[in-house]
Amino acid sequence: MPIVDNAVYVCGHRIQNPSSLEETFEYMSERDGMAWIGLFRPTPEEIRQVAAEFALHPLAVEDALSGHQRSKLERYGNILFTVLRPARYIDDTETVEFGELHVFVGPNFVVTIRHAESPDLGRVRRRLESQPDLLALGPEAVLYAILDEVVDEYQPVCLGVENDIDEIEDVLFGGGDASLSQRIYELSREVIALQRATYPLAAMLEGLRRGADKYKVEIELQRSLRDVHDHALRITDRITAFRSILENALTVNATLVSQRHTETALIQNEQVKKISGWAAILFGPTLVGTIYGMNFTYMPELDWVLGYPFALALMAATSITLYVVFRRRHWL
Structure with a gap:
């Protein structure tokens, strides 16, 4: 089992590091704790094993198995299933690399299935463990922290794309280049993919906010979700502006070439x-x-x-x- 980290928490403190799912259930039941299991690129059989242990909904498991899902948030009874499309900017190739993260949030557990290097869930775990009061708020606090990390990691991606756009504009109004049209087209495709990954976030966070009262989410988490929601809106607005700039750049370049x-x-x-x-x-x-x-x-x-x-x-x-x-x- 490719478990990156497996821990049981009680009152926001890590009490055990189980070596198997069986031990995880034992510690959870004995201490009435919360389990957080992190998986990295598991096989279909390993996903099914975790799904059986936590009684995950078959439709959510099917989505986790098939992969290549769009960002979304779905509720199956008392379990939330979240799909996120994290991204990171590769400086060497000046490209955006997309990953996929599945998060199952139950009453007393969190299962994360990561298919790429991004996001750094180890950093999320260390941050929460340094704030026991926040981690003590339960699985919803873990989901909030993961959403916050994914949204924050879009910021350097936007900076990288913005720098690429600046370079394109310099070339565009500095005499042009035969390969500029291809570069604009390739960057436009990356921006469109980035827009698809980030656009659903605002609706997802708004849905969490609307359901906060119904599911009695702590007021502190509701405030944190509002903050993440504001960041997500700024990111999507910025990416929309990128797309408009690139569309205009492509038009101007075509005019200049003509x-x-x-x-x-x-x-x-x-x-x-x-x-x-x-x-x-x-x-x-x-x-x-x-x-x-x-x-x-x-x-x-x-x-x-x-x-x-x-x-x-x-x-x-x-x-x-x-x-x-x-x-x-x-x-x-």
Whole structure:
């Protein structure tokens, strides 16, 4: 069993570190304690074993087994099932990595199933254990702390994405880059995924707040949930702004690329005009010279005294006429 940490708490203090689920139940029943079992990337069989021990609802277990769920909060009797999509920013690759966390919260237990490095539930556990009064409030306090950690870990992700957007804007208005469109598109996909992960949080936290009175959640936890709810709203608003900025950046980049292509086409067109104009000017004398260079016996101008000057004048006149025409049409 890939149990990262397994502890039984009484009045907010850790009293035992059971080595198996059987021992966990024994200590819970003997001391009327709360169990917190943390699993990391368990196999389907191991999830089913935990589900059987805690009588978890089959539908929730099915979601935990299939994975790739969207963030959500569901209640099955007296058990809450929460799916969270934590994220972390990878500096080396400038990308956002998403994980998946399933949390089962019962009357006297919490089971966390983590499928990625994020979030750091060890830090959450240490924080709660340093605040026995908060941990003594029960499984709901653990759920609040996990939600708080997941929302807080979105903050550095937003900072990383914001820095990427700043770099894109610098390149966009600094002359552009051939690969910029692809970079904007890739970052937009990450922002959309981040939006999908964070958008349901506000509704989830609002649902917890509405059910706080019904399930007699301590007033201190209700205040903490309001604080997490406010943070989640700020995060979602920020991510929505990111998406709008990237959509505008993609539009501006497409406009600039089109403008650059148009300018290039115009330059090329001007060059083609000049080449064509000079080619036509040179074609006139070439045509006259070619005609009088055919060496036929009967050509009237060959016996004419002014034939040669006439041919030269005709070449010059043709060239000058074409030059004037092309200059007036701004080809030269």
